[in-house]
Amino acid sequence: MNGVKLTPMLEQYLRVKSEYPDTLLFYRMGDFYELFFEDAVTASRELQITLTSRNPGAASPVPMAGVPHHAADGYLSQLLEKGFRVAVCDQIEDPKLAKGLVKRAVTRVLTPGTTVEDASLRAKEHNYLAALFWDEREKAGGLAWADFSTGEWSGLFSRDQARLWQWAIKMSPRELLLPDGFEPPRQIAAVGLQISRYPARPHFDLAPATQRILAAQGVADLAVLDVADKPPLVRAMGAILSYLIQTQKQDITHLSPFRPVNLSKHMLLDEVTERNLEIFRRLDGKKGPGTLVHVLDRTITPMGGRLLESMLRQPWLESAPILATQEAVSLFVTDGALRDAVRCALDSVYDLERLAARIYLNRCAPKDFVALRQSLFGLAALRAALLAVPGNAPASDACRADDENPEPASVGVMSSDESCNVLSDVSGDVSSGVSGDVFGDISGLDSALGRADGPYAPDSPVTPDSPVTPASGALAGLAAVLAQWDDLSDIRDLLTRAFVDAPPPLVTEGGLFLPGYRPELDELMELTEHGEGRLKELLAEEQQASNLPRLKLGFNRVFGYYFELTKSGGYVPEHFERRQTLADRERYVTPRLKELEERLMEAGEKRKALEYSLFREVRETVAACRQRLASMAGVVARLDVWQGLAEAAVRWDWTRPQIHEGLAMEIRAGRHPVVEAAAGGDYIPNDLTLDDDRRVLLITGPNMAGKSTVLRQTAIIAVLAQIGSFVPAASARVGLVDRVFCRVGASDNLAMGQSTFMVEMSETARILRQAGKRSLVVLDEIGRGTSTFDGLALAWAVAEALADREEGGVRTLFATHYHELTRLEGVLPGVRNYNIAIKQWRGDIIFLRRLVPGPADRSYGIEVARLAGVPRAVVRRAGEILEELEKTRDAAAGERAGHGPKSAGQPALPGIFANPGTTGETCLPCTAHPLSLELAALDVDRITPLEALRMLGDFKSRYGGENAS
Ligand SMILES: Nc1ncnc2c1ncn2[C@@H]1O[C@H](COP(=O)(O)OP(=O)(O)OP(=O)(O)O)[C@@H](O)[C@H]1O
Secondary structure (H helix, E strand, O other): OOOOOOOHHHHHHHHHHHHOOOOEEEEEEOOEEEEEHHHHHHHHHHHOOOOEEOOOOOOOOOEEEEEEHHHHHHHHHHHHHOOOOEEEEEEOOOOOOOOOOOOEEEEEEEOOOOOOOHHHOOOOOOOEEEEEEEEOOOOEEEEEEEEOOOOEEEEEEEOOHHHHHHHHHHHOOOEEEEEOOOOOOHHHHHHOOOEEEEOHHHHOOHHHHHHHHHHHHOOOOHHHHOOOOOHHHHHHHHHHHHHHHHHHOOOOOOOOOOEEOOHHHEOEEOHHHHHHOOOOOOOOOOOOOOOHHHHHOOOOOHHHHHHHHHHHHOOEOOHHHHHHHHHHHHHHHHOHHHHHHHHHHHOOOOOHHHHHHHHHOOOOOHHHHHHHHHHHHHHHHHHHHHHOOOOOHHHHHOOOOOOOOOOOOOOOOOOHHHHHHHHOOOOOOOOOOOHHHHOOOOHHHHHHHOOOOOOOOOOOOOOOOOOOOOOOHHHHHHHHHHHOOOOOHHHHHHHHHHEOOOOOOOHHHOOOEOOOOOHHHHHHHHHHHHHHHHHHHHHHHHHHHOOOOOOEEEEEOOOEEEEEEEOOOOOOOOOOEEEEEOOOEEEEEOHHHHHHHHHHHHHHHHHHHHHHHHHHHHHHHHHOOHHHHHHHHHHHHHHHHHHHHHHHHHHHOOEOOEEEOOOOEEEEEEOOHHHHHHHHHHOOOEEEEEOOOOOEEEEEOOOOOOHHHHHHHHHHHHHHHHOOOOEOOOEEEEEOOOEEEEEEOOOOOHHHOOOHHHHHHHHHHHHHHHOOOOOEEEEEOOOOOOOHHHHHHHHHHHHHHHHOOOOOOOEEEEEOOOHHHHHHEOOEOOEEEEEEEEEEEOOEEEEEEEEEEOOOOOOOHHHHHHHOOOOHHHHHHHHHHHHHHHHHHHHHHHHHHOOOOOOOOOOOOOOOOOOOOOOOOOOOOOOOOHHHHHHHHOOHHHOOHHHHHHHHHHHHHHHOHHHOO
């Protein structure tokens, strides 16, 4: 900037820019937004727009780049997508009236986490802005997140910083606010979260945070929001509000009531499990095909998609909402006509939730009202579809879309006829807003289902293992929804009367409203659109009244409109005022012509101004209905999720699982939904049971046999069951799961600054500490990332620690190539061997994909390598080496034991597995060392460092042998 001669305009620019140093400043000049200096260079590179200069030819030219203001949205969303923050500086006075330089000010700051424009949002995904605060002295922290585009917000308090970071990764916010100086772990950089740093004061300060929250939520006490005793969470929430106020330049009042995550009500799926189960992204980080959500998501509206996403992130842990959802899904499964009709109606419902928020925030364009109007017609159609259930045919015939889906063979719910009868009998309460469902109850359905005498009444808990039978709750749920239904017909009628079908993009240009909406506007429209006709009418009147058939109408810049007569003489009416005399003609005006002309001239401007004010009036009317809109958006989201889950169930032939509060899981003919979708009809289903006798399944089998698949399908079935979905199995009984841990051996996380093995072990440590009796642990080849002996020893110890618990082993599926582990069966309670069967045929192996009891005989790694196309010579050589290794192993075992056991495919571990003097029975530490038992029982999270030190001394003195002090 040195040497640049600053004009007043550039001085103004730099003054504004200095207040927004971390943003690109879009500076309004006429019909363009211009960027200068560094910003111009950046924008021209990122947006591929021309870089020019403000003062070409000057000694120090000022770089400049610009975009037309009417096309700014597209450019803004590109910048947001790339992670930039943009301050929009508008002219805040009419340039025509300005004395000197036009006043300008930043009217909003756009950031990736606060955007509300569709172009910068993904329809079926939330767009979270998050803030994390950690109080080092109190050892407690809070993470809050808000979707500004919908108004949903939530968060959690924890005394475990690692847990907060895990949640931060899991919620994957577009932007994360951190207090200055608070360093995030390296994972955060690796997962690509955008961090914005803010001074702790005043953004995270407790007192102002409290004030901001109370004002934003319209409550007098934080206790109402259940955060009064969670100061770090209050600080994080306060930071979010402060950031929103700062960027949006307006009060933030549209957020729904804050609901902290209630960990006791939801199944916990940490971010590693989500990743390993490929729920939202494949292991390679990509979205789309290959993920569970891609197979499952048959929702139609954005709200439905987002609700499904929330449900998958936090499945329920309580049976009531699961059963309620199952009931509703069952109804849509059995009644294909209803499902079709509802799908058809949903098709015309746009993103009601975000539309309502945009309108409320005054960030809407005319097209938003047209979309809203259409959505409200969709609401009426939706209600008609639901009401038509008793008659069945009429509503669905009109828009029956696809009959290709076969009905599922077995669904244990009532017939649609039975359903219909109940539909109109029961009323209930419909919760407001989509977010109402996400982390709390689905109150409409729950309350309808939780009838005092019903099997799912909240105070009649499902007893362990008691089967849950279908009930007529779905109809009650639907009836409850219908009883509270609001078509918003007043708003629909208003919008129908008001807006044309294809309004222009800008509110200031006019052309938005329909004739007949307001008489005064009609007049102006008539003038602007039919002004010429009016003039012609006046001409005809004058010609007739004065009998001047040769009278003409003309226009010039000096006089405007005029009448013209030739000088041939003759009569000139009295009210004609001469304006100009030419050689052969004279030009006149009349009072009526002047008045008409004035009205014509003004009409264009007046019309624009009137339309603008009418637009604002309509906006305010609709904004006042935000609560009703949000409430219906919630209803639509729920219906959409129900029908979507039903559609998936029918499409993939899934069944309704039985949920119970015991610990057993029985899956008959289970399938992995994603692998099945790819394999088509070739998928081979498997049975799997976890119960008291079979608590820890050790699954062996050749590479490629299908171990990981069966492991993950079980976890996925549990997740699906607990969101209330049907599951890919012929039948399933699922004992409620409070946490799923899914770890895959050699996941590479170099980018996160940890070695593969380190990552694996820290994840394993977390499981051993956190997994409880109700958890489901899925371990896929743990221990593979180190030397064989270390790996085997660790895998062994981990399996022991999970199986050998006072309250009974943790439900665990453990896939391993360490065949030695199979010896744990019969030694530790609940451990059972399974393998995935193969067949050998002419030296090749055939994968049968069947899970069968018993251990596998060996790994068949070399055979699989051959199948994979490893060159023959290498395969042959590997065979020879394997033979040598086995001979050495047998000889060594023979030396030590005389006749040691022939281990299955792995070298025995000296000193651990060989047991001299026995005849080949299992020789591992059948009973664990007392120290390991004590360690296993120790809850490290609950002891202080001092206690730990004391215990260490104690262990050393008791088990330290000679060296014990
Ligand atoms: N039940 C099944 N039916 C059909 N195909 C299957 C089935 N199970 C697995 N497959 C196919 O086999 C492939 C390998 O399965 P998977 O990764 O589960 O094997 P694995 O035993 O875990 O192998 P490795 O030990 O090498 O990790 C899958 O990608 C899938 O294509």
